[in-house]
Amino acid sequence: MTFALKRTDRTTARSEGFDRRLMTPMILSSVLNPVNSSIIAVSLVPIGIAFGAPASETAWLVSALYLATAIGQPVVGRLIDIFGPRKLYLAGAALTGIAGVIGMIAPALWVLVIARIILGFGTCAGYPAAMYLIRSESERTGKDSPAGVLTALAVAGQTIVVIGPTLGGLLIHLGGWRATFAVNIPLALACLIIGSRRLPKTAVPQGPKTAGLDLPGIGLFAATLITLLLFLMNPQVSHWYLPVIMIAAAAALVWRELHTNEPFLDVRLLGGNLPLLATYVRALLTSLVGYCFLYGFTQWLEQGRGLSAAGAGMILLPMSITAIGISALTGRRKEIRGKLLVGGAAQVLAAAVLLTMHSAVGLWLLLAAALIMGIPQGLNSLANQNAVYYQADPARIGSSAGLLRTFIYLGAIGAAAASGTFLSRDTGAAGLHALAWFMLAAAALFLLLALVDRSLARIGRTAEPKEAR
Template sequence: MPETPNRPPEPARSANGTALVRMARGLRPGRLGRRGGAATPADAFDRRLLAPMMLGSVLNPVNSSIISVSLVPIGAAFGAPPSGTAWLISALYLATAIGQPVVGRLIDLFGPRRLFLIGTALTGVAGVIGMLAPNLGTLIAARVILGFGTCAGYPASMYLIRSEARRTGHQSPAGVLTALAVTNQTIAVIGPSLGGVLIAVGGWRATLAVNIPLAVAGILLGLLRLPRTAPPRPDGGRRAAVAGLDLPGMGLFAAMLVSLLLFLMHPHAAAWYLPVITVAAGAAFTWRELRAERAFIDLRVLGGNRPLLLTYARALLAYVVSYALLYGFTQWAEEGRGLSASQAGLVQLPLFATAILVSTTTGRRPEIRGKLIVGATGQLAAGALMLALAPRSPILLLLAVTFLFGIPQGLNSLALQNAVYHQADAERMGSSAGLLRTFGYLGAIVASAANGAVFPHRADTPGLHHLTLFLLGVSALFLVLTLADRSLGRIGAEAAEEGKQAEPVSR
């Protein structure tokens, strides 16, 4: 959508005057949202977009949280150790890490609607394949398809938030960003418990089948509510958009990540060639992107945007901790502590319930640096408590660990999301948001590799303690990067000033 400059408040208009203003802003006459039959004001966020935005953005988190209680039953069904079922995690996040910036760039070029619909349909296909999978290999393939299918929801949501901010003139839609983060936290609350119930009722295959109704709902919402218009292109045609795709850059980026993951999952001397391929592909990718006219990831822009690069680095570190806990701690609760899948899911409830409470309470506050400092401190405190866990630890101690981890879970994800919103180039909001999740999923891949390394045969207590020491080191590095980044304080001050000047997102 064309950028709309900020305007001072305007007097009330007649119906004809409102229609003229709406058309002047590049909106079609039927574009305004409706609530109870009344049209949403032209300068208010279109609430019809919220449902598809939220559903699309949670497709990946719901599959992440449900699989955490499914790994042990799946391993038992196929005779696979934790190092084998770890591929179910890595396959999803490898596909997503590659797909997020690719799909984000496509959204920047073509608009969110068609990419959202294609991705949601792939999610349903993955659900069918996973439900019928005869072996672990097929199930891993379903998770790859699922990873690509869930790529569109989050960058599409961030693109829509930015385009609505332009249209309405409200540059800090804190309420919408908070709603998006809280929705993800809420679905994470439901995920482990829902997974335990589904396993109890229909076995682990039911945890894959849940994607089918979610995909149907997403397709219907996308068809009914997402705008049809694509962003403007130089010649107004599809040829310019297709020419804007940096296919060699995308291929080199994928080669770099695939070779890196293969080495991280099984690091040994015989696989020496994988780091070589990673370095070579990374060097070729850098060379290509610095010279490409329309780069897939514009390294020249990123190189000049140090605050955004630091945000991506913090995202990687934060998600290493989050996902290592989600999968490593849950597997230990089932195998090392002896809980059932449903009980292990219930133990996770304090984590996500606390995260929702923290996100809801602090979401509208513009400070970013303070949230990240408290989040890093919370990770260190929770990690220290994990060192006290033993095979006969009381349930209250497990609940205390998940409660403490809920504080950084609620602070870090929202603060990182808001940081990207303020730091990224507006014209590349889709790909920048995709990159945020790419770095988060790289963190998930590192966490999966760490889990496979410390739990080679079963999730026992010594392995959990080794994992905890690793997480404490990552959390300390996260804290150092946050304390050293003074630019975060400026973002908070600017956001607070914008919040004073802007009207509410919706009326």
């Protein structure tokens, strides 16, 4: 498969460089999910107070978005591989705006959960569409897309993730927690207007609409993730049947994908691409650690330390500044292994610092923890994204990018479940320390995987991505 786009708004079929007009819609849509992922961190406590819901229930606001996105990202990514990005980009933007309206008027917690599910599906298209466009521009120009394009995409998403809590605190201070849903409306409108004007049209493939779309595989993939989430959100011996169903669905998924000509997940390809699989696992682990800090530390600051949502957001500001600065400084360097080693070590240190926290700890230590956590936030996501770009099959770049986000969201789901579990038992220092030990184990495993993966050293020495097969 090639990335042939029908560019009706071009005077020539080929130009000298990357089309910079694509940058704005790419970045704007790709940040929709990060802003909703991070802004909720400071909203959970006010929403829980408004609806009289404990942390174990408000955690569903986090997990609902991630479940929808974990399922939707590779599905939408595969659709983008087949049909191109334009229609899916615009449909996702429309769903995001609808979810924002529902969140503004939601009368109960379960309605907010529905709004978050719609947000999850609505924000699915941005990242795989951007990765598809980057690859298609490389095909069109005959040259690798500039390193700064991938860097800009990663820095934009990472910037939104780390400033999300601060932005959320400000919005809550100005307009209450409903303002954190309302912010999606202008963002969605901007995506619709700019996307409709700048995104290229794609030649419609011949044949049935579902050609190349493995619907049974998608269904089994969804069943695997849903049962996993349900068990993680309330792990009990009485729920033993959930992991059994999950394992059965996963086994059926593998069997199905090995026996179909157009698999949703190309198991053979993934099995033969161990560096890509290792990148996905590292993405899961760094997301698990990062979101445990984002959700758990923020919740402890509000409930254990007694800070307001705005105050908790301000504490996390050093994380934002550090992550943005490090991403900007290191983004143009293709080398990946060194970034992951430094980022992994910083994750271990951040988790260790949380073990020293108590209700009367000095402000300087709170700020230091946030600053240290900004280091892996600025290094790991960018490194993993670049690794996928160079390791993935070009013909499946959309679905491969979507699958990267799926692993990130699985980590976030695990973080939400862990935060809800540990902090529901004790919102004080003991609960935070239990969560920190969990983070420390995941961070140590991440660092170990980065140390033993020798394939990472070759990426920085190779200027060009894989040739299309």
